[in-house]
Amino acid sequence: MIELVNIKKSFEGRIVLDDISAKFHKGKTNFVIGASGSGKSVMMKCMVGLINVDEGQILYGGTDFVKLDYNEKKTIRKEIGMLFQGTALFDSLNVEDNVAFPLRMFTTMTKEEVLERVNFCLKRVNLENVNKLYPSNISGGMKKRVGIARAIALNPKYLFCDEPNSGLDPLTSRLIDELIKEITVEYDITTIINTHDMKSLFVMGDNIIYIYKGKKVWEGEKSQIRTADNLKLLEFMKASEF
Amino acid sequence: MAFFEHFGKYTLFLISLFKRPERQKVFFKQTIHEMNSIGVGSFGIVSLISIFTGAVSTIQIGVQLISSLVPEYILGRIVRDSNILEFSPTITSLVLAGKVGSNIASEIGTMKVTEQVDALEIMGVNSANYLVLPKIIAGLATIPLLVIYSMALSIFGGSLSGVASDLISVDNYIKGLRTDFLAFSVTFALIKATTFAFLITSISAYHGYRTEGGALEVGQSSTKAVVYSAVGVIIFDYILSEILLSV
Ligand SMILES: Nc1ncnc2c1ncn2[C@@H]1O[C@H](COP(=O)(O)OP(=O)(O)O)[C@@H](O)[C@H]1O
Ligand SMILES: [Mg+2]
Numbered sequence: 001m002i003e004l005v006n007i008k009k010s011f012e013g014r015i016v017l018d019d020i021s022a023k024f025h026k027g028k029t030n031f032v033i034g035a036s037g038s039g040k041s042v043m044m045k046c047m048v049g050l051i052n053v054d055e056g057q058i059l060y061g062g063t064d065f066v067k068l069d070y071n072e073k074k075t076i077r078k079e080i081g082m083l084f085q086g087t088a089l090f091d092s093l094n095v096e097d098n099v100a101f102p103l104r105m106f107t108t109m110t111k112e113e114v115l116e117r118v119n120f121c122l123k124r125v126n127l128e129n130v131n132k133l134y135p136s137n138i139s140g141g142m143k144k145r146v147g148i149a150r151a152i153a154l155n156p157k158y159l160f161c162d163e164p165n166s167g168l169d170p171l172t173s174r175l176i177d178e179l180i181k182e183i184t185v186e187y188d189i190t191t192i193i194n195t196h197d198m199k200s201l202f203v204m205g206d207n208i209i210y211i212y213k214g215k216k217v218w219e220g221e222k223s224q225i226r227t228a229d230n231l232k233l234l235e236f237m238k239a240s241e242f
Numbered sequence: 243m244a245f246f247e248h249f250g251k252y253t254l255f256l257i258s259l260f261k262r263p264e265r266q267k268v269f270f271k272q273t274i275h276e277m278n279s280i281g282v283g284s285f286g287i288v289s290l291i292s293i294f295t296g297a298v299s300t301i302q303i304g305v306q307l308i309s310s311l312v313p314e315y316i317l318g319r320i321v322r323d324s325n326i327l328e329f330s331p332t333i334t335s336l337v338l339a340g341k342v343g344s345n346i347a348s349e350i351g352t353m354k355v356t357e358q359v360d361a362l363e364i365m366g367v368n369s370a371n372y373l374v375l376p377k378i379i380a381g382l383a384t385i386p387l388l389v390i391y392s393m394a395l396s397i398f399g400g401s402l403s404g405v406a407s408d409l410i411s412v413d414n415y416i417k418g419l420r421t422d423f424l425a426f427s428v429t430f431a432l433i434k435a436t437t438f439a440f441l442i443t444s445i446s447a448y449h450g451y452r453t454e455g456g457a458l459e460v461g462q463s464s465t466k467a468v469v470y471s472a473v474g475v476i477i478f479d480y481i482l483s484e485i486l487l488s489v
Contacts, residue, residue, distance in 0.1 A: 045360075048364055049363075050360050050363060050364065073366075074366040075366075077363075077364055077365065077366040078365070078366050080364060082361070082364045084357045084360065084361060085357070086356055086357055088356060088357040088358045088360065088361040089358075090353075090358055090361075091352070091353075091356075091358070101365075102365050104265065104268055105264055105265050105268060105365065105367060106264075106265075106365070106366070
């Protein structure tokens, strides 16, 4: 479980995260929803330490990530997998080497073991026979899948997905959603998903946090969302045609 | 003021690079890869530039010496010294500031704006160390070699143009090359080349690493990398000459 306690972040005096507290549960898909610019990505980057928070605690199973030094943070980071909005695959490496990257960097696996794990992960995301292709030569949906395969290569405890279906067609979006959901349940991962795609929330969401202009204004389970009485949330859902 | 701010940030950037690499083997492979890209990849352009600088400098110096009282072979000596001391290290480095500098800045800049650098950090890799240090080491290893190669080639180019334009005979040219040769001039050139190699790779990496935004900013970083590396080369050319050559 990951817990945020009163985190705050501002850029040059402009408040982007305003006193957010939240819990993200194990084996669940924890959704963070909100309009563009509401602060979802900044919150995620704070959680993984790419951006430092101004105040507050980020607890990974009770340990406050904010207070750790670089090397201690590294230990937690090795348990984190992240799927970036633009996938962030390494352009200079082919699909196989992208997925193998964390394995070569952080494990003492032999060549054969690495290849076996790579193929296992690629198969898990339904990609086969693309090992030698480069990121520039595969489609958006395939890139996302390679991104997921790379994120799960080291068996993470935590999976962060920033807008996993941005830029994908609806059909591919659903496939990616299902994949993330399956992996979360199968490996009992704490998964956090940023999105403004209400469809994917209804397909695969467990817990939901709604952020409006840097503030958490609603939280609950999927079943509660239709009966939610928060005006901002209703407005957001209405705009998404739900 | 902006200069001091940059200088401070650049220094901090350099300090952040020198950490023990995560995986020796991965780091070594990366360095070899960069040596290939920086060193072998610049072979062609350095060859071309060197032959022509040698050829042109011989003609220009030769023309100025005509009908003076100096013996013909002196031309060979002057061509040798000016190419070893100045043209080969400096012109080669200026060309590499353009080629290697823009390449490094745009590669790192693109990785920065497409979050590939963030992806490395998330995995727990020190991105500056992983991306930049191999490039600096590769530059330090290969650029001095390119400069030595350039010296040989420019002196050869000089012989071609000197003979072709009837300024000097081959025998006299060789006699000139052998007259009063100081090994220190090669040492000096290598000190320059090593310094320039460090400046080019580190300044370009610094600008690449600072890139934020998109494709436009990557282009701007690339331009800055070339301009500042070239300025660095020229300034240190002067400083090193002042310190090491003037007595
Ligand atoms: N590095 C930064 N410096 C300054 N402002 C930033 C930075 N990153 C994000 N912001 C601002 O924070 C706000 C929230 O952005 P973001 O978290 O990316 O929104 P989204 O919910 O669409 O992911 C935006 O107004 C954005 O301009
Ligand atoms: Mg975002």
